[in-house]
Amino acid sequence: MRDKGVDFHLMIGGEGxxxxxxxxxISKNELEEKVTLxxxxxxxxxxxxxxxxxxxxxxWEGFGYVLAEAMACSKPVVAFDVSSNPExxxxxxxxxxxxxxxxxxxxxxxTELAQNPxxxxxxxxxxxxxxxxxxxxxxxxxxxxxxxx
Numbered sequence: 001m002r003d004k005g006v007d008f009h010l011m012i013g014g015e016g017x018x019x020x021x022x023x024x025x026i027s028k029n030e031l032e033e034k035v036t037l038x039x040x041x042x043x044x045x046x047x048x049x050x051x052x053x054x055x056x057x058x059x060w061e062g063f064g065y066v067l068a069e070a071m072a073c074s075k076p077v078v079a080f081d082v083s084s085n086p087e088x089x090x091x092x093x094x095x096x097x098x099x100x101x102x103x104x105x106x107x108x109x110x111t112e113l114a115q116n117p118x119x120x121x122x123x124x125x126x127x128x129x130x131x132x133x134x135x136x137x138x139x140x141x142x143x144x145x146x147x148x149x
Contacts, residue, residue: 002034006111009034011051013041048073053113053120055079059100064088068135071095071127076120078109094127 001008012022012035019037026035041047044066048054054070056079061067067077067088077095079085091097096109113120133139 074124074128076123
């Protein structure tokens with residue numbers, strides 16, 4: 001994104017074994033002004049409300065709670081098309097699903113959303129609608145009852 005002249009700031013939430021490697025990569029690529037490692041996020045809603053787009057680069061998710069949370073905060077999502085992500089993200093509607101490992105396409109979609117705030121806003125609104133519709137208590141109870149019959 002930097003090479004394409006896109007103004008961005010990346011916030012990476014969480015703690016883990018990759019932190020030291022991330023710090024080295026940030027330094028090596030002179031991205032100290034562009035990337036913030038927030039550490040453990042104890043207030044997910046505040047974190048999500050501080051971003052324009054939610055990017056999930058993991059290669060596996062049991063169930064993408066974090067995607068549902070981001071969508072509930074009206075954030076468009078860019079994620080790899082793996083495990084449960086397609087159950088939440090409607091590609092091209094609530095965000096973008098990228099073939100796993102295609103970092104260039106991932107960056108292209110982040111760039112597209114950064115350069116088109118109206119599209120990002122529309123996708124975020126559709127994502128919120130989807131989460132509200134799909135995870136309503138009544139809907140969930142109906143699914144549980146149907147499963148138990």
